[in-house]
Amino acid sequence: MPVATPSLTFDFAGIQLDRRQGLSRQLYQALRERILDGRLSSGTRLPASRDLAASLSISRNSVMRAYDQLYAEGFTDGRIGDGTYVAQLPDKPTPAKKLSTKVSTGLSPSLSTGLSTKSLNHAGDLSSKVIHSASMDLLERHHLSAHKTGLPRAFRVGIPAFDLFPFDVWGKLHAAFWRKPGLHQLGYGDPAGEWRLRELIAVYLRTSRDLQCAPEQIVITSGAQQAIALCAQLLLNDGDGVAIENPGYRAAGHAFAVAGATLFGMPVDAEGMQCPDSNDSRCKVAYVTPSHQYPLGVTMSLARRLDLLAWAERTQGWIVEDDYDGEYRYSGAPLAPLAALDRHGRVLYVGTFGKVAFPALRLGYLVLPRNLVKPFSQRRAVDMRHSEIGTQAVMAEFIASGHFQRHIRRMRRAALNRRDALLAGWPQDLPGCSPMPKPSAGLHVTVTVESQAREQDLVAKAESVGVEVAPLSDYWLPDSDTPVDNRAGLVLGFAAVPEADIASALERLRGVWR
Known part of the structure; x- marks a missing residue:
């Protein structure tokens, strides 16, 4: 007569329950952890619910709920008339x-909830x-730096005067939309974006920027960065070259590099980025910020713009124009973008509401040659289906009601006043620094410095008194031919805080800068 194999015994030593929290959940987690780490092996018979409840001084219902959850997730098997057993699991640890x-x-x-921290x-x-993958290797070298958090401080770069945003108006429009949204808007939407918003953006660009475009050419994006990333994903093959401003907007360079592109840093002078060589077939895309170069602040000359357009036509290349703060011009009307001069469909125009409203809005757009709208929409649909409807609808009403245009005028006046406050209080004859230029556009200004050591010294002393100053050396490609000391400078955003805060920050800087 065969001898029965004795059941494995259950040891509940070490199970401690906090009576201020859900007892059944704690018990379930404790038992599951013991099953996962092997302390309760396959075939172990669990105590009867009544016995375990008595041993732990809890109700039988709590034990039964824990057992039911373990059974539902496959950790245990129930044998009719014979109790509950740990299910058959792999004998060896998972490789x-x-x-x-x-x-x-x-x-x-x-x-994941029941796994121990260890x-x-x-x-x-x-x-x-x-x-390990090639993509992760790229991200090690090409990822966005952590943004400054908390309340804006002088002289944080890339931040508009969002303390002036009409949140009361926006809140009313937002509430009105969600109080009774159109049911047709609550399903899956057009990956290119809400049609009404695209119509209004097209009207705005035609009237204020002289950019002749149709709503069909516009694709709504989650900020300018997604627009740039889409360009990188769709315009390039692995290894293709991208001509990029150097120094320049590093986040754009990262997007192109992660997509497999090879970056070619192009020098920037008083006329903007120098044009790629038409005889050099390596570059397929040129990325530029012509209205107000980031970070040097120069405006691309008409001759340089025409040269760049001619390069794109001759080489069948593409130009990605990032017009991130084109609304901010302090003498005369904003400049017409490079895309307004394009006659051959080679320019992709990147716009954003982040520099007029606030960056957290994450609302931007692309104006595309007509033959690119379909593939860009298709790619965007694969990535995220479509943008959230509420923000698009509220922004459309914000524009249609005239609030957007009024807000732009207010923001332009505020940025001008804050720029003037910076110019008036800037310490003159600062050792090792060139005089501060008077920016005619944009939201930042750059001062060159004689050496990187001096740059780092000034940045560190500013931080010690709670003032943010970005080092110009951070904007250069790591493999630049330019000598290290020739990359030094200070980049200061002047729109983030009111004039009184600017004056206070300058006073603190004068106290530590020598």
């Missing part, structure tokens, strides 16, 4: 490669050691 894959793709909320840390260690 590191498989474990790292699960960790990298994300555990379900119910599974277990999760161990899984994370395995993940970081095993996961």
